[in-house]
Amino acid sequence: MRFSIVIPVLNEADNVVPLAEELVEVLGPGEGPAGAYEVLFVDDGSTDATAERITALKARFPHLRLLRHANRAGKSAALRSGILAARAPWIVTMDGDGQNDPRDVPGLLAAGEDPAVALVAGLRRRRDDTVWRRLASRIGNGIRRAMLRDACPDTACGLKAMRRDAYLSLPYFDTMHRFFPALMGYRGHKVAMLGVNDRARHAGSSKYTNLGRALVGLPDLFGVIWLRRRTTLPGGVTEA
Numbered sequence: 001m002r003f004s005i006v007i008p009v010l011n012e013a014d015n016v017v018p019l020a021e022e023l024v025e026v027l028g029p030g031e032g033p034a035g036a037y038e039v040l041f042v043d044d045g046s047t048d049a050t051a052e053r054i055t056a057l058k059a060r061f062p063h064l065r066l067l068r069h070a071n072r073a074g075k076s077a078a079l080r081s082g083i084l085a086a087r088a089p090w091i092v093t094m095d096g097d098g099q100n101d102p103r104d105v106p107g108l109l110a111a112g113e114d115p116a117v118a119l120v121a122g123l124r125r126r127r128d129d130t131v132w133r134r135l136a137s138r139i140g141n142g143i144r145r146a147m148l149r150d151a152c153p154d155t156a157c158g159l160k161a162m163r164r165d166a167y168l169s170l171p172y173f174d175t176m177h178r179f180f181p182a183l184m185g186y187r188g189h190k191v192a193m194l195g196v197n198d199r200a201r202h203a204g205s206s207k208y209t210n211l212g213r214a215l216v217g218l219p220d221l222f223g224v225i226w227l228r229r230r231t232t233l234p235g236g237v238t239e240a
Contacts, residue, residue: 001035001036001037001038001087001088002034002035002036002037002088002089002090002109003034003035003037003088003089003090003091003092003109003161004037004038004039004040004082004083004086004087004088004090004091004092004164005023005037005038005039005040005091005092005093005094005105006040006042006079006082006083006086006091006092006093006094007019007039007040007041007042007082007093007094007095007096008042008044008075008078008079008082008095008096009041009042009043009044009046009050009054009078009096010043010044010045010046010050010072010078010096011046011047011048011050012046012050012096012097012203013046013048013049013050013052013053014202014203015096015097015098015201015202015203016041016050016053016054016057016096017053017057018098018202019094019096019098019102020039020054020057020061020064022098022102023039023102024061025102026102026103026105027102027105027106029061029063030061030062030063033106034105034106034109035109037063037088038063038064038065038086038087038088039061039063039064039065040065040066040067040082040085040086041054041064041065041066041067041096042067042068042069042078042079042081042082043066043067043068043069044069044072044073044074044075044077044078045069045070045071045072045073051066051068054066065085067081067082067085069081074174074175075175075177076172076173076174076175076176076177077174079093079177080172083164083167083168086164088164089163089164089165090109090112090161090162090163090164091161091162091163091164091167092105092108092109092159092160092161093158093159093160093161093162093177094158094159095158095159097201098199098201098202098203099158099198099199099200099201100122100157100158100159100196100197100198100199101159101196101197101198101199103197104122104159104194104196104197105159105161107194107196108120108122108159108160108161108194108196109161111161111192111194112161112162112163112192114190114192116190117190117191117192118162118163118166118184118189118190118191119160119161119162119163119166119180119181119184119189119190119191119192120160120161120162120191120192120193120194121152121154121155121157121160121180121181121191121192121193121194122154122157122158122159122160122193122194122195122196123152123153123154123157123193123194123195123196124154124157124195124196124197124198125195125196125197125198126198143221147221147225148179148182148221148224148225148228150179150181150182150185150191151181151191152181152182152191152193155178155179155180155181155182156178157196157198159196160180162180162184163189166184166187166189169187170183170184170187171183171227173220173223174220175217175220176220178217178220179220179221179224182224182228183224183227186227186228186231187231187233188233
């Protein structure tokens with residue numbers, strides 16, 4: 001198996017079926033031009049029919065798997081549950097709202113063929129979102145980039161590809177998914193970036209607000225700075 005696609009979902013009942021069908025259309029039913037793969041939906045405590053619709057999909061697509069949290073734990077926790085359960089050495093992360101384009105997955109994996117690359121971060125070429133969300137994202141990304149110097153203008157894009165072992169070398173904390181490029185970089189991993197498509201949400205509603213992101217994001221930003229300052233890497237390990 002070449003890669004595992006991990007998709008956190010929360011109350012996305014009207015989006016999971018078209019997303020799963022589109023993935024199969026682009027990547028094949030478990031194996032295609034990009035290689036053999038699996039899809040792990042991680043239900044983070046949905047209160048609608050999300051889990052039931054994914055369960056029904058499994059009869060049509062055996063490469064689909066469903067993990068369920070007993071209670072809502074957040075996107076980073078859902079990603080971690082999926083990555084821990086994944087069977088492939090490469091992980092592709094996607095949002096469950098359909099805004100990420102499955103046609104970008106082969107490009108992300110191709111960019112990861114460089115053996116030095118541990119993370120390929122998707123950069124949305126043009127956000128299909130409201131003016132206020134785009135403005136808030138630009139401001140937030142600018143502050144983060146200036147303070148962490150991670151050179152990534154769009155860490156909020158859910159579409160990424162990463163080596164599973166590199167992810168598992170990172171310290172876990174809530175909302176860490178917003179800092180993947182900085183976390184990978186300070187651990188000595190090479191980060192590549194690739195322009196990807198962004199699409200409008202067709203159903204459901206966003207689980208975040210601009211204020212909510214800011215209230216959580218600022219303390220976490222200082223936490224990542226602290227982690228970097230408190231981490232000393234050996235530069236290499238050899239056995240004598």
